[in-house]
Amino acid sequence: MRNPRQNDRLKALLQAAGIRSTRQRVALAAILFDGTHKHVTAEQVHAAVRKGKSPVSLATVYNTLHQYTTAGLLHEVVISSSRVYFDTNTGEHHHFFDDADGKLYDIPADSVRISRLPPPPPGRKLERVDVIVRLVATKS
Amino acid sequence: MRNPRQNDRLKALLQAAGIRSTRQRVALAAILFDGTHKHVTAEQVHAAVRKGKSPVSLATVYNTLHQYTTAGLLHEVVISSSRVYFDTNTGEHHHFFDDADGKLYDIPADSVRISRLPPPPPGRKLERVDVIVRLVATKS
DNA sequence: GACACAGTTTAGAATCATTCTAAACTGAGT
DNA sequence: ACTCAGTTTAGAATGATTCTAAACTGTGTC
Numbered sequence: 444m445r446n447p448r449q450n451d452r453l454k455a456l457l458q459a460a461g462i463r464s465t466r467q468r469v470a471l472a473a474i475l476f477d478g479t480h481k482h483v484t485a486e487q488v489h490a491a492v493r494k495g496k497s498p499v500s501l502a503t504v505y506n507t508l509h510q511y512t513t514a515g516l517l518h519e520v521v522i523s524s525s526r527v528y529f530d531t532n533t534g535e536h537h538h539f540f541d542d543a544d545g546k547l548y549d550i551p552a553d554s555v556r557i558s559r560l561p562p563p564p565p566g567r568k569l570e571r572v573d574v575i576v577r578l579v580a581t582k583s
Numbered sequence: 584m585r586n587p588r589q590n591d592r593l594k595a596l597l598q599a600a601g602i603r604s605t606r607q608r609v610a611l612a613a614i615l616f617d618g619t620h621k622h623v624t625a626e627q628v629h630a631a632v633r634k635g636k637s638p639v640s641l642a643t644v645y646n647t648l649h650q651y652t653t654a655g656l657l658h659e660v661v662i663s664s665s666r667v668y669f670d671t672n673t674g675e676h677h678h679f680f681d682d683a684d685g686k687l688y689d690i691p692a693d694s695v696r697i698s699r700l701p702p703p704p705p706g707r708k709l710e711r712v713d714v715i716v717r718l719v720a721t722k723s
Numbered sequence: 724g725a726c727a728c729a730g731t732t733t734a735g736a737a738t739c740a741t742t743c744t745a746a747a748c749t750g751a752g753t
Numbered sequence: 754a755c756t757c758a759g760t761t762t763a764g765a766a767t768g769a770t771t772c773t774a775a776a777c778t779g780t781g782t783c
Binding site: 463464466486 | 769772
């Protein structure tokens with residue numbers, strides 16, 4: 444995105460999260476925070492940023508995705524052991540996972556009601572509840 | 584387990600699942616199906632079987648765990664991207680995952696009620712619902 | 724505007740769980 | 754005992770991710 448208005452928005456977004464803005468971090472933010480929610484892998488982000496005019500190394504993609512996650516700009520979603528997804532929707536919600544094509548779809552938090560959850564073991568507190576609804580193709 | 588009664592039980596269990604019983608498969612079954620439910624990784628099973636008198640290669644541990652999973656004797660639980668857990672409890676239930684020590688604890692199915700789940704996208708059907716409750720140490 | 728230095732980026736090596744390969748082995752039926 | 758599909762194996766290969774150590778860059782200081 445060469446749009447200077449966009450650029451300022453992204454810099455502000457990083458600043459607000461306490462992250463120093465650099466050329467690479469803005470390029471990645473432009474891909475991730477374009478207004479629509481996404482589920483992406485590091486490789487996908489790397490491929491996308493390589494197409495642009497502002498190349499970023501794979502190591503930096505990993506570093507930055509983790510940094511954004513720590514800063515609360517992304518959520519990590521563990522769905523399959525072979526790859527980690529990063530979710531730009533950081534609000535409470537759940538996921539459909541389609542095994543056929545490896546894609547994730549959001550389920551709004553209020554579509555799922557969890558009740559009667561047992562208390563966590565002593566010395567531990569509940570951090571997050573992830574509901575993953577695994578899908579398969581209907582063998583018609 | 585050198586107990587011949589045990590041995591016959593395990594062979595029968597494999598047979599019933601349509602799996603030919605071999606020395607290796609029985610040795611692994613002895614570790615997995617001892618009457619108590621477990622959450623194990625391939626490495627853990629490999630370490631355990633190596634201590635016994637009936638060594639099994641790591642490749643066979645992987646092959647066999649997957650075969651047992653396909654046969655419905657185990658369930659695969661994906662909780663963290665760095666390892667896969669195999670669960671000897673194949674009934675419907677959910678999990679606490681303790682990030683502090685990487686351990687899994689069962690949550691009985693009837694402790695969690697999921698309602699208002701949206702319908703799966705067209706051409707897909709719901710295969711399984713996994714609820715993972717992530718725990719962290721209480722910072723006291 | 725040049726200087727310094729912590730923070731950042733990078734290519735490539737390293738890691739680690741898992742899968743693959745291709746050869747040796749084994750069990751069930753003749 | 755003989756055969757052949759099915760099984761096991763060591764070690765190589767894979768693939769995502771992390772590490773390393775060296776080069777680079779942004780920000781504050783004069």
